[in-house]
Amino acid sequence: MGNEQDPELNLVWKEIKTIDMGVSFPLILRIYDDYTNGLITKKGFLEILKTTIGYVVRRSICDIPTNSLNKTFATFYQNIDKESYLKSVYLEYAIKETYREFPKDEDFVERFKTKDIYRMKIKNYILESLEDMHHKEPISSKMSEGIEALFYEIEDYILQLELVTKDFNKYYIGLKYPLY
Numbered sequence: 001m002g003n004e005q006d007p008e009l010n011l012v013w014k015e016i017k018t019i020d021m022g023v024s025f026p027l028i029l030r031i032y033d034d035y036t037n038g039l040i041t042k043k044g045f046l047e048i049l050k051t052t053i054g055y056v057v058r059r060s061i062c063d064i065p066t067n068s069l070n071k072t073f074a075t076f077y078q079n080i081d082k083e084s085y086l087k088s089v090y091l092e093y094a095i096k097e098t099y100r101e102f103p104k105d106e107d108f109v110e111r112f113k114t115k116d117i118y119r120m121k122i123k124n125y126i127l128e129s130l131e132d133m134h135h136k137e138p139i140s141s142k143m144s145e146g147i148e149a150l151f152y153e154i155e156d157y158i159l160q161l162e163l164v165t166k167d168f169n170k171y172y173i174g175l176k177y178p179l180y
Contacts, residue, residue, distance in 0.1 A: 027073040058103040
């Protein structure tokens with residue numbers, strides 16, 4: 001992961017690092033091994049990573065406690081059907097219930113509208129995602145070119161929030177990834 005040569009994968013690894021998703025590594029590393037061994041395509045692997053990011057971000061926005069994530073990710077892999085890899089991953093996320101659930105659109109949108117993201121650990125990820133949605137060149141790629149800090153104005157944030165809720169189906173998982 002740290003020595004990844006693929007720019008697309010590298011960008012997603014940086015997102016995972018920004019969000020501090022270490023708890024998901026038991027799952028991600030095993031799926032990465034399957035990807036490097038040819039059991040899943042790059043496209044499928046990216047979709048799984050983005051869905052996993054969405055799962056963690058949505059749960060955070062919806063204030064679902066994280067104490068269950070260790071066990072969730074530790075046992076997730078055993079339920080993946082290698083013959084129908086991507087479909088079984090989506091199914092596994094879809095059947096999660098109660099404290100392990102994948103937050104529904106309605107719940108996520110409602111919580112996102114009122115959430116004080118400025119007090120969240122993932123605030124920079126959220127703000128960058130909102131910025132990236134309507135720009136040809138992602139802010140995150142500009143950051144990798146040497147920009148040390150980004151300053152977000154409240155007015156810009158509010159405008160982006162309106163665009164997110166307006167175009168929400170386009171950005172179903174996490175904040176910027178469509179449902180595959």
